[in-house]
Amino acid sequence: MSTQRRIEELLREYAPQVLGVLVRRHGQFDACEDAVQESLVAAARQWPTEGIPDNPRSWLLTVAGRSLVDAWRSESARRRREEAVAALEPAVDPEDLGQWVADQDDTLVLLFLCCHPALSASSQLALTLRAVGGLTTSEIAAAFLVPEDTMVRRISRAKQQIKNAGASFELPPPPERAERLDVVLQVLYLIFNEGYTTSSGPTLRRADLTAEAIRLAYLLHRLVPDESEVSGLLALLLLTDARRTARTDADGSIVPLAEQRRELWDTAVIAEGLALVARTLGSGPVGPYQLQAAIAALHDEAPTAEETDWPQILALYEVLTQVAPGPVVTLSRAVAEAMVHGPKAGLAVLGTLDQDERMAHTHRLEAVRAHLLERAGETAAARESYLWAAKMTASVPEQRYLALRAARLLHLEPATDPAD
Incomplete structure (x- = not known):
C-alpha cells in the first residue's frame, strides 16, 4: 500500500473519533468540526514529507485542539481559555483507553448528534456523511444526486443549526432515539454504498468506508437489537459485502454479478446475513432494508446465476416500490x-x-x-x-x-x- 493511500485511510478512520472527543469536551459541534478539518489539512501536508506519526490519532487531536484554542483566543480571555483547554488534555495516551463499548462509542454518539431533529432529513444525512463517514463534499453530492455547491451550502447550514439547537454530546433518550433511527440507517446505507462502488476515483471500492458502515451497523444492532430494520440493514450490508472479492478481476476490471466466480464469495459472512434475515422477516413491520436484504439473500443463495430466483426477486421489488418508492x-x-x-x-x-x-x-x-x-x-x-x-x-x-x-x-x- 502506498504511503499516500495509508495516510488517506488513517485520516478517514480517525477524523470522526477526534471530532467525537472534541465535541464531548467542548460541546460546540461547528467549531470542533472546523478544527478537525484544519488538523486533516495539516496532516495531508506534513505526513507525506515528515512521515506518519507513531500515534496518528493523538497527533490529530493535539493539532485540532490547538486550532480550537486559536479560534477562541482573544486578548481579554487568552490566558483563561488556554488554561481551561490545557486542563482538559488527556492524561494518558488515547490508545491506552481500550475498546469503547457500544453505547459509549463516540462515533455512535456523534452519529445520533448529526441526526438531530432540528435538521431536515437531507441535512441530517449530509452532515453525518461528512462528520462520521468522512466523505468529501463532492462524494456526498454524488450520493444525493445534487450539484456540489448545493451540498456545500447544505452542510454549512446544518452545522449552524446544530449550534443553535444547543445539542449535547450524548445518546438521546429512547423515544427521541427512535425518531432519529430512520435517518441513521439511511446514513449508514449511503456510507456503505459509496464504499462499495465509489462515485469517483481509480478504484471500484473503498474498504475503509464499507468496514466503517458495517462496524457502526453492528454497534447500532447491539444498542437496539429488537429493531427489525436495524437487523435488516446489517444483513443487507453483510450479504452484499460478502461478494466483494469476486467483483473485480486480477487487473481491477469490473466483473458483473452474473459472471462472478461464486466460490470467491465469503460463505461465513453469507451465513451470518442469512441467519439475520431468517430471524428478522416476519418479526415486525416490513421495511425497505429487510426487503433489500431478502433480495440480496436470494442472489447469494443461488448456486449459479442461471438458478437465481428472479420471479421472487421481482415480487420483492414490487413490494419495495410500494414501501419505499x-x-x-x-x-x-x-x-x-x-x-x-x-x-x-x-x-x-x-x-x-x-x-x-x-x-x-x-x-x-x-x-x-x-x-x-x-x-x-x-x-x-x-x-x-x-x-x-x-x-x-x-x-x-x-x-x-x-x-x-x-x-x-x-x-x-x-x-x-x-x-x-
Whole structure:
C-alpha cells in the first residue's frame, strides 16, 4: 500500500473519533468540526514529507485542539481559555483507553448528534456523511444526486443549526432515539454504498468506508437489537459485502454479478446475513432494508446465476416500490422485470425515469438502459448508451467497463430482430 493511500485511510478512520472527543469536551459541534478539518489539512501536508506519526490519532487531536484554542483566543480571555483547554488534555495516551463499548462509542454518539431533529432529513444525512463517514463534499453530492455547491451550502447550514439547537454530546433518550433511527440507517446505507462502488476515483471500492458502515451497523444492532430494520440493514450490508472479492478481476476490471466466480464469495459472512434475515422477516413491520436484504439473500443463495430466483426477486421489488418508492428502486426493478419478462419489459419500466431530474446527475440510468438494449439486440443504441454512461461517471473502473462494453459492440454484426 502506498504511503499516500495509508495516510488517506488513517485520516478517514480517525477524523470522526477526534471530532467525537472534541465535541464531548467542548460541546460546540461547528467549531470542533472546523478544527478537525484544519488538523486533516495539516496532516495531508506534513505526513507525506515528515512521515506518519507513531500515534496518528493523538497527533490529530493535539493539532485540532490547538486550532480550537486559536479560534477562541482573544486578548481579554487568552490566558483563561488556554488554561481551561490545557486542563482538559488527556492524561494518558488515547490508545491506552481500550475498546469503547457500544453505547459509549463516540462515533455512535456523534452519529445520533448529526441526526438531530432540528435538521431536515437531507441535512441530517449530509452532515453525518461528512462528520462520521468522512466523505468529501463532492462524494456526498454524488450520493444525493445534487450539484456540489448545493451540498456545500447544505452542510454549512446544518452545522449552524446544530449550534443553535444547543445539542449535547450524548445518546438521546429512547423515544427521541427512535425518531432519529430512520435517518441513521439511511446514513449508514449511503456510507456503505459509496464504499462499495465509489462515485469517483481509480478504484471500484473503498474498504475503509464499507468496514466503517458495517462496524457502526453492528454497534447500532447491539444498542437496539429488537429493531427489525436495524437487523435488516446489517444483513443487507453483510450479504452484499460478502461478494466483494469476486467483483473485480486480477487487473481491477469490473466483473458483473452474473459472471462472478461464486466460490470467491465469503460463505461465513453469507451465513451470518442469512441467519439475520431468517430471524428478522416476519418479526415486525416490513421495511425497505429487510426487503433489500431478502433480495440480496436470494442472489447469494443461488448456486449459479442461471438458478437465481428472479420471479421472487421481482415480487420483492414490487413490494419495495410500494414501501419505499424512488428512482433507484425503479432502476433495480427494471432489471428484474427484464430477467422475468424480457428486455423490452425492462426498458418500458426504465422509460418512466426519463423525466426524473434526480437521475440527471448519475450514469446509472444510461448504464442499465445500455445493458437492456444489448439484451434486446439493439446493438447501435446500446453502444450509444454505454458511451454516454461512461462519460457521466467519475469512477475510472466504471468508465473502463462501460467503454469496453461499447467497444465490443462496435465489432458485432448488426443485430437481427430477436423475433426472427
